[in-house]
Amino acid sequence: MRQDLVPLIVKQIHELNGQHGVKVPADLSSDTPLFGREGILESLGLVSLVVSVEQAIEDEFGVSISLADDRALAQTKSPYRTVASLAEYAGHLIQQVEGQHG
Amino acid sequence: MYIDFMLNAFAVSRMKAALVWQDQVFSYGWMLEAVQRWKQHLMKEAICSGSVVSLEADFSPNAIALMLALVDHGCIIVPLTSSVETKKPEFREIAQVELVIEVSGSDRAHINNTHVIATHKLLLRLKEERSPGLILFSSGSTGNSKAAVHNFLPLLEKFKVARHSLRTLSFLLFDHIGGVNTLFYSLSNGGCIVTVRDRSPEVVCRAIETHKVQLLPTSPTFINLLLLSEAYQRYDLTSLELVTYGTEVMPESTLRRFHGLFPHIRLLQTYGLSELGILRSKSKSSDSLWVKVGGEGVETRVVDGMLEIKSQSAMLGYLNAPSPLTADGWFMTGDAVEVDGGYMRILGRKSELINVGGEKVYPAEVESVLQWMEGVEEVAVNAESNPITGQIVMAKLKLSTGENGQQFKKRMWMFCHDKLPIFKIPQKVMLVTEAMHGERFKKIRK
Numbered sequence: 324m325r326q327d328l329v330p331l332i333v334k335q336i337h338e339l340n341g342q343h344g345v346k347v348p349a350d351l352s353s354d355t356p357l358f359g360r361e362g363i364l365e366s367l368g369l370v371s372l373v374v375s376v377e378q379a380i381e382d383e384f385g386v387s388i389s390l391a392d393d394r395a396l397a398q399t400k401s402p403y404r405t406v407a408s409l410a411e412y413a414g415h416l417i418q419q420v421e422g423q424h425g
Numbered sequence: 426m427y428i429d430f431m432l433n434a435f436a437v438s439r440m441k442a443a444l445v446w447q448d449q450v451f452s453y454g455w456m457l458e459a460v461q462r463w464k465q466h467l468m469k470e471a472i473c474s475g476s477v478v479s480l481e482a483d484f485s486p487n488a489i490a491l492m493l494a495l496v497d498h499g500c501i502i503v504p505l506t507s508s509v510e511t512k513k514p515e516f517r518e519i520a521q522v523e524l525v526i527e528v529s530g531s532d533r534a535h536i537n538n539t540h541v542i543a544t545h546k547l548l549l550r551l552k553e554e555r556s557p558g559l560i561l562f563s564s565g566s567t568g569n570s571k572a573a574v575h576n577f578l579p580l581l582e583k584f585k586v587a588r589h590s591l592r593t594l595s596f597l598l599f600d601h602i603g604g605v606n607t608l609f610y611s612l613s614n615g616g617c618i619v620t621v622r623d624r625s626p627e628v629v630c631r632a633i634e635t636h637k638v639q640l641l642p643t644s645p646t647f648i649n650l651l652l653l654s655e656a657y658q659r660y661d662l663t664s665l666e667l668v669t670y671g672t673e674v675m676p677e678s679t680l681r682r683f684h685g686l687f688p689h690i691r692l693l694q695t696y697g698l699s700e701l702g703i704l705r706s707k708s709k710s711s712d713s714l715w716v717k718v719g720g721e722g723v724e725t726r727v728v729d730g731m732l733e734i735k736s737q738s739a740m741l742g743y744l745n746a747p748s749p750l751t752a753d754g755w756f757m758t759g760d761a762v763e764v765d766g767g768y769m770r771i772l773g774r775k776s777e778l779i780n781v782g783g784e785k786v787y788p789a790e791v792e793s794v795l796q797w798m799e800g801v802e803e804v805a806v807n808a809e810s811n812p813i814t815g816q817i818v819m820a821k822l823k824l825s826t827g828e829n830g831q832q833f834k835k836r837m838w839m840f841c842h843d844k845l846p847i848f849k850i851p852q853k854v855m856l857v858t859e860a861m862h863g864e865r866f867k868k869i870r871k
Binding site for chain 2: 338341342343344366367369370371373374375378391392393395396
């Protein structure tokens, strides 16, 4: 079953508040734009969030994934558009890894 | 023949202490006789001048006497220490070692013929010129170890000028350019070398106290460990007059902390490379990272922010890599520097430069700030590739606080945000429990 990773990502965004140029809006939700048009993150904030989310996923699920590699950048729709799109992409990668391990 | 200037000086100072080994004193008289004895032994064994000889040892009476006898005999010496134990077979092969001399922990020497015949053109050149040689392996912290071949004669030149000598702890290893330099400098000037069985802060401090050591040539990593261990509180270090540091970039925080604790100890930055030998240097002051580098027979220039050096004592070339010297003899050090008047400040290796979305970050400046934080024992900063910004800054840390990564990251941000531009604050943090330095007390970044 695919995990709902939105709460995990929202938590990491809150952790980053005030750091790496990140300003968290009051109405942070799954639809909040992350990077790109109206995004709340600049490149350094995005990099930091991605690293934090990878770490949190490893801590919570014991699965090591890379949310920033060529594959992520090659997606026709960027996984970094919104909280929801990042959650979906991460969930997809976790499923793939878990699938490989049977 | 080649070291007559040293042997003559030994004869004059017969009664003076040349070496302290395992808390025993060896005089210049003893050293003179030991060198003569080894020279005769080399003759008796019909060892040709020009032979490539690995001298596998640490600082000990016979290892030192053998080193001198081999130089005088015109041999090409490859010093190797136990810090490269696993690499010894590979290094012997690269250096085309013809004769292995192992000096055991109890100071007994064993000579073995390898039945190899050296054919490398740089080695043949030394043999033809009948010049003694020295082969030094670079640490290989950024790739494969390179074997730098020196003609020993230009290296000896600078020791012919009489200078003041202090009681010196042999901290840098026997197979390191700094260790070789310490040895020849001290013996040429009637100084005394104090050896240690290991290089932990406790053992080093005890040796300083017991043998009234005046000069400690060391590395920034060791100074940091010394501060952490607080070993200096348990021993009397008042004999110490001078601490020299080199081999890696000194974090400003470490320098300032040490100077604050020991304002009477002079701090001098040294600059040397396996490829060039140790250059003469002068720090602007004990708490300054600005340094003048040069001396006789040495020219320096900065091209595109990178230091280049032309030295009469430069190596002939590498045995296992193309020569890095330009046609007119300039060596590109790979060190990025800032220049102010006659002084320069070393920023770091260009190869270690981190590029975060086009912004440059030198690991040392980030490490220096992180080292000020409470509970940070050791830190190494390096690049991690990241497709979003090209690279990101990753800090590997050993903490004494028991924090997890997330807790530390928050505290790190609070601490760093007004000390470093945002892009220099590590985007990634990795906590480790093991020590982060090698036997040479040099930071392991990877």
